[in-house]
Amino acid sequence: MANNVDATASVTDTTPGNSGLSADLKFTPHAVCSTVVNEHIDTLSVKKALGIDNADSRVIRIILLRKLDPITTLSDKEFLLAWWEVVKCKCHRALWKRGVHHRNVSPSNIMGYRFGGRFISILNDFDLSSIEQDHPRGFERTGTVPFMSLDLLTPETTADEVEHIYRHDVESLIWVLIWVSLRYEDGKLLSKDRPLDGWLMSNAVGCATKKVYFMFKGVGSKNLRTPISHSVSWEVAKKCLAMVYKHGGPLRHASTNDEEVFQTWLQYHVPKDIIQVNLLSSQ
Numbered sequence: 001m002a003n004n005v006d007a008t009a010s011v012t013d014t015t016p017g018n019s020g021l022s023a024d025l026k027f028t029p030h031a032v033c034s035t036v037v038n039e040h041i042d043t044l045s046v047k048k049a050l051g052i053d054n055a056d057s058r059v060i061r062i063i064l065l066r067k068l069d070p071i072t073t074l075s076d077k078e079f080l081l082a083w084w085e086v087v088k089c090k091c092h093r094a095l096w097k098r099g100v101h102h103r104n105v106s107p108s109n110i111m112g113y114r115f116g117g118r119f120i121s122i123l124n125d126f127d128l129s130s131i132e133q134d135h136p137r138g139f140e141r142t143g144t145v146p147f148m149s150l151d152l153l154t155p156e157t158t159a160d161e162v163e164h165i166y167r168h169d170v171e172s173l174i175w176v177l178i179w180v181s182l183r184y185e186d187g188k189l190l191s192k193d194r195p196l197d198g199w200l201m202s203n204a205v206g207c208a209t210k211k212v213y214f215m216f217k218g219v220g221s222k223n224l225r226t227p228i229s230h231s232v233s234w235e236v237a238k239k240c241l242a243m244v245y246k247h248g249g250p251l252r253h254a255s256t257n258d259e260e261v262f263q264t265w266l267q268y269h270v271p272k273d274i275i276q277v278n279l280l281s282s283q
Contacts, residue, residue, distance in 0.1 A: 027091035029124055034063040068111035068122055072180055073187040075229035079180065080236060081274050082121040086110050087173050087266055091123055096166050096258065099132030103164050105172035106144040107180055130164075145207050146199040147175040150248055153208035166258040170265050171244055175211075177237040181230040195224060215245045232271070239269035 037060040071082050086092055092102060102109075102123065112121040128142040142164065143152060149168035156162050182195045196214070199207050218224060219238060227234045243265040247254035255261055267275070 027085055027122055029122055030066050032064045032066055034061055036061050066113060068113055068124065070108065071110040071112060071121060072107055072184050074119060075186050077232055077274065078119060079230065080233045081277055082112055082119050083110065083177060084270055084274055085121040086123045092169065093262055101130045101132065102126060102169060103130060103142045104128040104144060105169055105176060106147045107176050110176065143172065145204055146179065147172045150208055150211060153204040155205065165256065167254055167261045170261055171248055174237065174240040174244060177233060178241060181227050181234040181237050182225065184230065186229045215241060236269050240265060
């Protein structure tokens, strides 16, 4: 690919200094540098060569991002703190308020890097996100099935009849917490007897059925393994899941007030020491 890059193309250094970013943007992906591939190579030229009558054109841009590690490599309170950094009002919450709706929360989209002896978490992959001013009502079903809200795993959603709201992303954050707490130990995926494997092999409706069963019976089953390195996170996850059980799902009437959802579904269940550490690290 290097042979296709214009040697005269300028490389834009977009490396941000942490002190120069607003608090919420510190927890979003940072581009180290970028360059546009030879200006004569673009989609319009290709379309013309193929006889396609379409005026749209895109240039090919190479973007170098900071290397990130999966949040699943963390354990104990370090994992919970990293998860909370993405959840809180300095990241996902703040972006939603600004009209940037992620809509695809999953473990693979929460990553991070180490800086100054601590893990800085990043909300990654905005490919399926929407901008409120461009798409004021998000009815397209987006997300990764095992982590999607129960509201979005229905036939109606398949027909794009259900609006994707803040509460749906909050529920996804809770499913992520459950997923990592039960399937990882000491930063590694369990090699056998992993809970929730069936969620990966189901369609939307089938996964919803399995998740509802998990809420009603699975979470309290004696056969469910008790996390060791994620014991604190699992306790938080169960309290958050109780809110999904109480208010979530297509047959229940949950609050549509985003701030109320943030507080009652998430914040009230996170240990105070985690919130305090997070407040200090954000200053």
